[in-house]
């Protein structure tokens with residue numbers, strides 16, 4: 404079968420691969436749609452970041468070259484002998500997180516984790532074999548394209564839960580890339596009264612408005628901190644750092660109200676220089692958020708199915724697997740008006 408395989412930095416190839424054998428505890432999924440994620444882009448532009456190149460990943464046992472893609476949904480094709488809850492024909496979405504599961508049922512990624520599609524073969528392929536516990540039924544109102552949006556939306560849901568955002572709180576979101584946009588959607592669903600989006604791209608800020616931002620600020624044109632303070636003189640209750648650079652990190656601390664909360668959602672590509680006195684002076688709490696718990700993943704499906712979350716606006720393009728490098732990865736690297744690009748595999752609804 405054809406798959407998009409990571410061989411090295413800037414070396415993603417669409418080529419013929421063999422699907423590894425289906426284990427008794429696994430479900431074989433015929434992939435319908437798969438989204439390209441910021442972390443896929445990191446692997447392409449500056450990888451290896453997560454992908455195991457030298458020794459096998461302890462959870463998947465796999466090494467590169469491997470099939471990328473961790474945001475995907477499709478239809479069950481076949482099930483292993485131990486699989487209980489799924490049968491061929493079921494519409495499903497995949498939670499790609501694999502963990503050591505040291506802490507209770509709600510497997511905690513902080514004890515070590517791997518990702519289907521980053522640490523082992525994933526969904527940029529006709530078929531993917533995944534453990535039954537990573538498979539979730541997709542309820543009727545949701546299409547298979549919606550199913551491919553569950554994973555990134557769950558990241559935003561988890562970030563808003565980590566923030567302990569309260570009904571009526573004011574919010575600032577630094578960075579209006581896909582996760583920033585989805586965080587706006589989730590903060591709105593959680594009852595934020597004001598959501599200020601900041602970015603350097605006019606197009607992204609336009610998207611932010613469509614997804615529920617009440618105010619947008621182009622931090623390339625005005626002083627971001629002053630612009631927020633004009634709207635909220637005492638600062639916002641919660642800030643989300645979804646840009647991943649030193650300047651936005653400091654700005655996020657600066658605009659958070661004393662004793663408020665800041666959540667770091669982005670993956671910082673390089674270290675930043677920062678004086679923690681900025682924190683001491685304000686007494687704010689900085690939290691971080693990595694992926695999501697299985698509970699948050701299931702809740703995201705429910706919230707989407709009931710229309711409380713509407714992440715669909717984040718999609719900016721649909722492309723074929725053969726075009727994944729040029730119209731997918733290269734396009735995302737070069738065109739900041741792009742947010743979420745979905746790759747069509749079977750293309751089923």
Ligand SMILES: [Zn+2]
Nearest residue numbers: 440441474555
């Ligand atoms: Zn992702």
